[in-house]
Amino acid sequence: MSDGVIQWVYAFVDRPKDGFAKAHDFWAAVTGTRLSAFRGDDGQFVTLLPEGADAFLKAQAVGGPGGAHLDFSVEDVPAKAREARALGATPVFAEEGIEVLRSPGGQLFCVVRWEGEKIRPGPLLAPDGTTSRLDQVCLDVPPSVFEAEKAFWPAFTGWSDRPGSRPEFHLVEPDPRLPVRILLQRLDTEGPAGAHPDFSCSDLDADRVRHERLGAETVWRGPHWIVMRDPAGGTYCLTIRNPETGGLPDAR
16 A cells, blocks of 8 residues: 555654754754745754755754654655554654654654655765765664664665674665665664764765864774764765665775
C-alpha cells in the first residue's frame, strides 16, 4: 500500500535555544543552503533551502542539550504511526499532519505529511573543488537495546539493512532517491539514546578545515571519521564516505 511508503526524509539538527542563531547560521554555511522564514510560536523552526532541489534539512531550537532526529514523510500519517506503534514505538505527541514517536530504544522521530518533495540535492562543491554531503543520521544506541533498534528501523522504514564497516555499526539504507540514510551505532556503555548528523566528504581534512573556518572545532579523530563540534556545542561527524554513493572508498 503506497500510503505506508516513506516518500521523503528530513534530518533535523536540534540545538539549545540560547545557541540556535549560531547553529542555524553555521549549518546553512556548511551545507551551502539559505534559511527559510522561521516558524513556530517562538520562531523555533527553520528549513535550510538548497538551490534547485527540495529541502531535506531543518533546524529546531529545543529546551535541552539537543542532538538530531529524523522526520519521515508519508501520504497517510495516522496509518504510518499505527504501523510504528505496532512495531514497538511509543507515542509522544500528535496533531494534524504530524505524529511524534519514540523508537523501542528511545530515539525520537516524527511521521509527517508528504508535501511532494522528490528532488534530492547534489553534493556541495567547495571552492577548492572538494565535495561533501550531509547524507546520514547516526543513531547512538545503548548496547541493551541495539538488537531492538536493528529490528525496528528496517521494519518501520521498509529499507534494506546490512552490517557496517565495524562491528558496532549497522546500516539502514533507503532507495537512492531519498536524501538521508540511517547508521545505527552501538555505544560501549549504557545511557540515553542520542543522534547526530554525518557528512560524506571527498577530502576529509579539506572539509575539516572548511568547517573549522566557519566556527566548528575538532573533537576527536577516528579510523575514517572526525568528530566535530558546531558553534552551538552540538556534535556531528565528517566521514571519508563517497558523497556521490555514500560508500567507503575501495582502498581504506
